Amino acid sequence: MNIRAFFAVPIPERIARVLADYSDALCVYDHGLDAHWVDSTSYHLTLCFLGEISLDQVQCLERVARDALEPIPGCRVPLDTLDYYQVNPQLALVAALTSEPAPLVALQQRLAQVVERCGIGYHSQGFRPHVTLGRLPAQNRFEVPAEWPQLNELALATSVVLYQSRPGERGSIYTPLFEIPLSASADSL
Numbered sequence: 001m002n003i004r005a006f007f008a009v010p011i012p013e014r015i016a017r018v019l020a021d022y023s024d025a026l027c028v029y030d031h032g033l034d035a036h037w038v039d040s041t042s043y044h045l046t047l048c049f050l051g052e053i054s055l056d057q058v059q060c061l062e063r064v065a066r067d068a069l070e071p072i073p074g075c076r077v078p079l080d081t082l083d084y085y086q087v088n089p090q091l092a093l094v095a096a097l098t099s100e101p102a103p104l105v106a107l108q109q110r111l112a113q114v115v116e117r118c119g120i121g122y123h124s125q126g127f128r129p130h131v132t133l134g135r136l137p138a139q140n141r142f143e144v145p146a147e148w149p150q151l152n153e154l155a156l157a158t159s160v161v162l163y164q165s166r167p168g169e170r171g172s173i174y175t176p177l178f179e180i181p182l183s184a185s186a187d188s189l
Contacts (some may be wrong), residue, residue: 002052004165005177007065007111008044009157011131015079016040018153019096022082023133025149026094032141035094035134042174044163045077045131045155047104048111050120060118061162062178068114074158074182075103079131082148090138095130096151104129107157158182 011019020040027037053061081097098104108129115122136142159182164175 002054003058005050005053005058005162006046006165007048007050007160007162008046009077009155010159010161010179011043011045011155015153015155016043019043019079019131019133022096022149022151023094026082026133026145029143029145030134030136030141031143034140034142035136036171037134038132038171042171043131043133044161044174045104045129045157047108047129047160048115048122049127050115050122053120057118057120058162058177061114061120062180064117065111065114065160065162065180068110069107069160069180069182072107072110072182074156075107077104077155077157079153079155080151082133082151084142084144085128086138088138092136092138092140092142093130093132094134094136094142095128095132096153097128097130101129104157107160111160 017040023037077098078100079096080099083097084092084094086092112122159179161179162177164177166173166175
């Protein structure tokens with residue numbers, strides 16, 4: 001049995017509520033009603049999308065990721081940018097991003113090594129760590145705002161979770177498969 005999976009940093013409820021307000025404000029730009037706006041309870045900071053993997057690979061990922069991420073410190077992640085961008089030929093996103101991706105890129109590169117060691121093909125070229133607010137088909141009538149609303153939130157990346165993604169009636173359903181704490185606690189950040 002294969003499952004769709006991805007690595008992400010959980011988003012605290014306080015920040016999810018703020019991001020949901022921004023998402024609500026951006027709905028006015030969705031002239032074709034093309035967007036599937038993500039429920040705020042499902043917000044997470046995506047680091048590495050794996051696609052379809054086997055249950056054996058999940059076990060390998062947990063074992064290898066625990067060793068690889070143990071020395072990695074947690075970090076502060078300013079969520080300070082809203083953007084619309086094409087992910088692939090079929091999908092575009094409205095997302096919250098950081099203008100300071102260096103700590104996340106280092107974490108993402110470490111996860112790419114983990115994924116490779118477990119024999120999973122992963123292509124990170126062009127990928128940006130992000131919180132998906134809305135998904136749109138590539139051909140849509142979303143009007144990119146001339147000026148995006150000002151976003152200024154600070155999330156703490158204190159753990160990494162491997163999530164399973166399954167289609168649901170009102171969007172994807174995300175189930176945590178395992179969580180790996182990063183070495184620094186939130187108190188020291």
